[in-house]
Amino acid sequence: MIMTDSNTEDLYQDFFNGFNEFDANFTDDADNDEKSTNKIDTDWIDKFFGRRPPEIMRKDITVHLEKSFLEQCKNDDDPFDKFQIDDCNILNQINDRFICEKCHRSRLYYCYTCFELSPELIGKIPEIRLPIKIDIIKHPQELNGKSTSIHSIILSPKDVRIFTYPQMPDDWYDLNKIFLLFPKPGSKTVSDFLHHYYYYNEDDDNNDEQPTKQQQQQQCFRYDKKEFPIERIVVIDSTWQQTKKILRDVRIKQLKTLIIDSEQTLFWRYQHGRPLNHLSTIEAIYYLFKQIHMTLFDMFNNNNNNNKNDNNDHHSDNNHSNNIIDYFRLEYNGQYDNLLYFFKFTFNLIKNRYHL
Template sequence: MSLDQDQQLRSGCHDETTLRLDSSDSRDLAKQPLQGLKLASHKVLEKAQQTGRLKCSKCGGSRMFFCYTCCSLVGVSIQEIPIKLPVKIDIIKHPNETDGKSTAIHAKILAPSDVTMYTYPCVPEYDMNNVVLVFPGPEAVSVKDIRRCLGNRSKTKLHDHFDEPCPKRLAIEDPNGGTQDAKNPEATDEAKTQESKVFPLQRVVFIDSTWNQTNKIITDERLQGLLQVELKTRKTCFWRHQKGKPDTYLSTIEAIYYFLLEFHQSFLVQEYNGEYDNLLFFFSYLHSVINKAKTSAGKC
């Protein structure tokens, strides 16, 4: 089922060519796992759904809610966006991934200034000291271990940095044999203290692909050496989950959301108050619509 088809779903009966109902799917969806999120009102999406599909003003494609080709809203105005994220997000999309089936576009539309999308084989050069890759694997660590692991990688680099004299400061001899900053004797210590407080993570990379197609990207030499992070305790709510894969294998937008949630809870001082919940704005609405459609189909 493509996103185009997902966007057309209504409550009511659907034939088998449009929607296949599995009793276990119905039970799982009925649990409403996305309840409790602090989301903007879905009324704007409900209204857009009643209006029907519109042409994208940029490419002319027939779309509902947003254009996944142009990364722009269609017939929808959302005051709550853009969402501000605590770190930059890069999404590397498999060239064979169908745009209409991908949830990665949700992140780009909802947080445009913090999300960059690349189509493989276009991959930036990354610094393994401040970039992580969210992808399961035997060497993957949890979100809470990121600071320690990246810190260990950058210790030598930071040590070398502080050993080098700063050209913008005058170092004078300390009577006790050390050196001080001529302008502020405590500046060096303060700089080290501030440097230690700076979180080393600057960018997070996600792969947007079916799980069966990820090998080509994950084995690319440009991603080798990046610290891998796995979201081991989260379960997917994606309606297009691949059979035979663990339910901890998340859709792209779920992975981004849960990573940021755990990052915030682990490392940011302020208590989490739904700051990134709207990343699931489209996802939760589509999940709800498909849930209702599947339930109705089961009653036909």
């Protein structure tokens, strides 16, 4: 989208007013909503969309949008058609802000500081149960108002926790079952890790090499003899530059790391020099669960007949582990798609407001 000088200021004013309504008050957690103004503050735009290269003028709002997002906006096709996401129209019907009972600040859909949902939305938006717990470690400079990680705790409050670094969980008891989702050297993909865990040669149980398909056929599929290997997954919510400090923390360094197979982002924020598979936090969490589920479903489905008897014998010995396994034996049918509920709404809000 190319704008002329005649419509730039009007569009900027419209942008500011629109995102003021959309809860884009990014003046720190100590913000005072009574001080909000109609004066155009372009730094707020930077904070929402991400920093742009210094040589690019502020007056073209599209430079704050990710190129892949703009390409998606050119198409009439809805990129979310392939997902099973509940209708977001209820959000368009929310006109009045609410006062958060905890921090007493004015919010629209939810309080991004206290993670409290608007009373008008309670029971009217999806609530998702996740088979694995998620801990999000957020960098203190990552602004709550623009962070997609907040979506996860609003939509899955029983299974997601958010900590602002240096605050950290104090209940990481078994580090062998807690994994960090981060692309470090030596990280295994979710698929590789699960295949190695469940397919192994009884005489070589400590072998870390990923078995080939031919080796898997010669080895034992032993899901019924082991506990489920993942209890909790840790996700870092920060820019790449901010991540370094958190990664140096001794508690984080102890965790084994996992990565997800490449997926293309639909994120709108400008990410200078980052590839299309550089996902937003909520996208990464969504694809993590989807890939875990589809990997395990394929493994259990392909080996179901060979393990029926063993599974029946073992069920009473490890009920919790088998409950999780039984969950993954159901074919994937959009169980986690609603994690993108607010993400989809924001995507379409930006696209429709500016007729991109």
